[in-house]
Amino acid sequence: MAYDIKITGGTIIDGSGKARYQGDVGIKDGVVVALGDALEDAAKTIDATGKIVSPGFVDIHTHYDAQVMWDRMMTISPWHGVTTTVVGNCGFGVAPTRPEHRTLILQTLEQVEGMSLATLQAGLGDDWGFETFPEYMDAIEQRGTAINMAVLLGHTPLRLYVMGEESVERAATDEEVDKMQNIVAEALDAGALGFATSKAITHVGYQGKPVPSRLAEQSEIEELVRPLADQDNAMMQVNIGPKFYLKELSRLAQITGKTVSWTALLSGLFGDGGHRNQLERTQDLIDQGINVIPQVACRPLNFEFQFETPFPFETMQMFNDLGAGTREERIAAFESTEWRSEFRKNLLPVLRGWEDRTIIAMYEPDPSVEERNLAEVAAEKGVDPTDLALDMALETDLKARFRLSMLNINEEEISELLNDNNTVLGLSDAGAHASQLCDACFSTHLLGYWVREKGVMSLEDGVRTLTSRPAEVFGVKDRGTLAVGVPADVVVFDEATVGAAKIERVYDQPGGADRLRADAIGIDAVIVNGTLLRQGDQDMVDPEGDLPGKLLRNGQAATMSMAAE
Numbered sequence: 001m002a003y004d005i006k007i008t009g010g011t012i013i014d015g016s017g018k019a020r021y022q023g024d025v026g027i028k029d030g031v032v033v034a035l036g037d038a039l040e041d042a043a044k045t046i047d048a049t050g051k052i053v054s055p056g057f058v059d060i061h062t063h064y065d066a067q068v069m070w071d072r073m074m075t076i077s078p079w080h081g082v083t084t085t086v087v088g089n090c091g092f093g094v095a096p097t098r099p100e101h102r103t104l105i106l107q108t109l110e111q112v113e114g115m116s117l118a119t120l121q122a123g124l125g126d127d128w129g130f131e132t133f134p135e136y137m138d139a140i141e142q143r144g145t146a147i148n149m150a151v152l153l154g155h156t157p158l159r160l161y162v163m164g165e166e167s168v169e170r171a172a173t174d175e176e177v178d179k180m181q182n183i184v185a186e187a188l189d190a191g192a193l194g195f196a197t198s199k200a201i202t203h204v205g206y207q208g209k210p211v212p213s214r215l216a217e218q219s220e221i222e223e224l225v226r227p228l229a230d231q232d233n234a235m236m237q238v239n240i241g242p243k244f245y246l247k248e249l250s251r252l253a254q255i256t257g258k259t260v261s262w263t264a265l266l267s268g269l270f271g272d273g274g275h276r277n278q279l280e281r282t283q284d285l286i287d288q289g290i291n292v293i294p295q296v297a298c299r300p301l302n303f304e305f306q307f308e309t310p311f312p313f314e315t316m317q318m319f320n321d322l323g324a325g326t327r328e329e330r331i332a333a334f335e336s337t338e339w340r341s342e343f344r345k346n347l348l349p350v351l352r353g354w355e356d357r358t359i360i361a362m363y364e365p366d367p368s369v370e371e372r373n374l375a376e377v378a379a380e381k382g383v384d385p386t387d388l389a390l391d392m393a394l395e396t397d398l399k400a401r402f403r404l405s406m407l408n409i410n411e412e413e414i415s416e417l418l419n420d421n422n423t424v425l426g427l428s429d430a431g432a433h434a435s436q437l438c439d440a441c442f443s444t445h446l447l448g449y450w451v452r453e454k455g456v457m458s459l460e461d462g463v464r465t466l467t468s469r470p471a472e473v474f475g476v477k478d479r480g481t482l483a484v485g486v487p488a489d490v491v492v493f494d495e496a497t498v499g500a501a502k503i504e505r506v507y508d509q510p511g512g513a514d515r516l517r518a519d520a521i522g523i524d525a526v527i528v529n530g531t532l533l534r535q536g537d538q539d540m541v542d543p544e545g546d547l548p549g550k551l552l553r554n555g556q557a558a559t560m561s562m563a564a565e
Helices: 099-112 117-124 133-143 155-168 174-189 218-224 226-230 246-256 275-287 317-323 327-335 337-345 374-381 385-395 411-419 442-453 459-466 468-474 558-564
Strands: 003-012 021-028 031-036 042-047 052-055 057-059 082-087 148-154 194-198 235-239 259-263 292-296 301-305 358-362 401-407 490-493 504-506 515-517 523-528 531-535
Touching (some): 003 031, 003 490, 052 459, 057 442, 057 468, 082 523, 099 117, 133 148, 133 174, 148 155, 148 174, 174 226, 218 246, 226 246, 235 468, 246 259, 246 275, 259 468, 275 411, 292 411, 327 337, 327 385, 358 374, 358 385, 374 385, 442 459, 459 468
Parallel strands (some): 003 042, 057 082, 082 148, 148 194, 194 235
Antiparallel strands (some): 003 021, 021 031, 052 490, 301 401, 358 401, 490 523, 504 515, 523 531
């Protein structure tokens, strides 16, 4: 049997956490058919001498729900070795959506995920080609994707679909809950990986209103997830919020018998050292057979923002109130001495000292202050840093940009979170907050910074953290390990150089909108379902042609499963 692709001379790390070993990989018909010894000839041979050969990386927390409809390559995730993504996180998505609600759902995504409304409208067009969740799944499958995708049904579009604009105003009636539960069951039958929702106070949608899922009572959520119990493979992803934490999540896990993964346990979120108590509570639940798994992140939670849409501050009611008003009212508030005083006085604990953690990212009237600390510049000028930031915003018609480090800054705490047996690495947010952050490079950052530079985990554990562990928690089948008989998702990388390049701003979104992105360093080759997708930092497939990614219905690609058998 001749192989389609043979990878020779590499060091194999199979994703299980076991020790590395020297060997070759043989791939035929999209499946790994030889591992260690691969004696046959191949149509294409990749020399991996001196390099690591691992499973493709699994990103469980992305927001490519809309972007996939205009960017089938799902940039930039494959650049960084990601071969499988999960979308629909935080309860957001674009299906089900009635035609008359399309603008509302896009305005919600604009606010809560930091996306450009013009980009969303240009990318999706007037005729989306789907309305229901099954139609959305079919549309993805028919269009094709560069990498694999599993889809969670989002609570926000579901609620808007059934309740209309009242979904952001009130609790659901029993009849509405029944309708939503039927749609959840329909979505699971169509291949949804599970259900996602959010109670996060940061999730504010159109006109400054809470996103629909935040209006749901606990009883509603409990009813909606009951269909998950009837599925062999399903799970929940949630964003925690007021009265929606371990007690409530445990109840959901017990009702369904499924895993609930919550976003996100970050350094500093519960105060200095507060994460340790959360890890202990998690262990107690797991000891009881209740799988409530926190997601953690390997990068600081940085947000680049403009005061036109100041996402980091939208947890504050006074900013919520501004979001419901006009642009002129927002500017008038920023000009007001009284409003500024209230702003300083009402800062939430997580935002206290924000000036000391803020970098001036872009200020066209004086580029010399760019990439400098806001508090330091304010001290030099002899002014209050809050006044300086707001004055800079006003002088640039709210276009000045700032970058704030909010959470996940203490490296000792991050190390503990990454190494805990009960956490799972997530929160790349790839596809969202495009002009504010770029954490789609989380995988190469983990390998380059935390594994090689900091030495907080072995390379074998680092690969497992990116592969089999997230696949296991989210129920993504046949992905995350290198083994004979499984789909050939493979990454070849250089452990001595792998990392994420400096973030840059580009203008490549529909309509010419901007986004932040980072190149990958040390990723030699990326293979998806036996097709060479990238090599030497170049795409090896036609973005307009057939693409190798699979839609993972209920966590698995049926055609690849049959091939493996």
